[in-house]
Every structure is written in structure tokens, then in C-alpha cells.
Amino acid sequence: MLSVIYISVADPGLTVADVAALVESAQRCNARDELTGALIYNGQNFMQLLEGPVAKVEACLARIRADRRHNGMIEIRRRLVSEREFAGFSMLYSPLFRHHGEDLSRLAARGRFDPQDERLMTNFLALGRHGGAG
Numbered sequence: 346m347l348s349v350i351y352i353s354v355a356d357p358g359l360t361v362a363d364v365a366a367l368v369e370s371a372q373r374c375n376a377r378d379e380l381t382g383a384l385i386y387n388g389q390n391f392m393q394l395l396e397g398p399v400a401k402v403e404a405c406l407a408r409i410r411a412d413r414r415h416n417g418m419i420e421i422r423r424r425l426v427s428e429r430e431f432a433g434f435s436m437l438y439s440p441l442f443r444h445h446g447e448d449l450s451r452l453a454a455r456g457r458f459d460p461q462d463e464r465l466m467t468n469f470l471a472l473g474r475h476g477g478a479g
């Protein structure tokens with residue numbers, strides 16, 4: 346299985362409702378495509394971890410890359426994994442930015458979180474907080 350983490354710049358016109366709709370459709374598609382992961386949105390940027398069968402992750406990333414709701418997508422970690430970190434989550438997302446940290450620590454407490462992935466995601470959350478989002 347492949348696990349990829351990327352960051353991107355959200356379209357400035359995007360509303361919280363738009364993001365909620367995006368997450369809902371991503372969850373439906375991911376359930377169909379055997380993909381799991383987590384999405385963090387801080388009002389300006391996205392960070393997403395996407396994991397699953399290699400070809401399905403690649404196909405989904407290609408669709409995401411072409412999506413006009415964000416741009417400047419940069420992969421920051423890509424690795425082959427034997428187990429999913431977000432098994433059971435077609436796309437973990439909290440509607441309020443401040444809840445992301447709690448979700449991630451609950452997950453870390455279950456011992457599934459790779460330390461480097463955890464650091465990347467919690468650092469991203471901290472950046473957003475300093476920027477005043479959420």
C-alpha cells in the first residue's frame with residue numbers, strides 16, 4: 346500500500362460549507378476506492394494524508410491535483426506501508442480546525458500513528474493556529 350502526504354493552497358473563495366461538501370464527496374469516493382486518510386484545512390491550506398492500494402492512490406492524487414478548489418500541491422512524504430494509519434476513516438475531518446488536534450491525538454493514542462507523520466500533521470496544525478485560523 347502507498348501512503349502520501351501533500352500540502353496545497355486552498356482557493357481563497359472557498360467557504361467552510363464548500364469544504365464540508367468536498368469532504369462528503371471525498372468520503373464517498375474513498376469508500377468505493379478502498380482509500381482512507383485524513384484532511385486538515387486551516388482556512389488557507391490543506392494537508393491531506395491518503396493511503397491505500399498504489400494504483401488507486403495514484404489515480405485519486407491525479408484527480409485531486411487537477412481540482413480547481415486548490416493549487417500548488419506539493420507532496421511532502423510518500424512511502425510504501427504495510428498497514429493503514431487511518432483504517433476505518435474514509436477521510437477523517439473535523440469541521441472546526443481546533444478539533445483536528447484532538448482527533449489526531451486520539452489516533453496517536455491508539456498507537457497507529459507513525460511518529461514522522463504525526464509530527465508533520467501536528468506542526469501543520471500549529472502553523473495554522475499562529476496564523477490565526479480557527
Ligand SMILES: Cc1cc2nc3c(=O)[nH]c(=O)nc-3n(C[C@H](O)[C@H](O)[C@H](O)COP(=O)(O)O)c2cc1C
Binds near residue numbers: 370374395405408410
Ligand atoms: C483538498 C482536496 C482533497 C480531496 N480529497 C479527495 C479524496 O480524498 N478522495 C477523492 O475521491 N476526491 C478528493 N478530492 C476531490 C477530487 O479532486 C475530485 O473532485 C473527486 O475525486 C471527483 O473527481 P471526478 O469528478 O473526476 O470523478 C479532493 C479535493 C480537494 C481540493
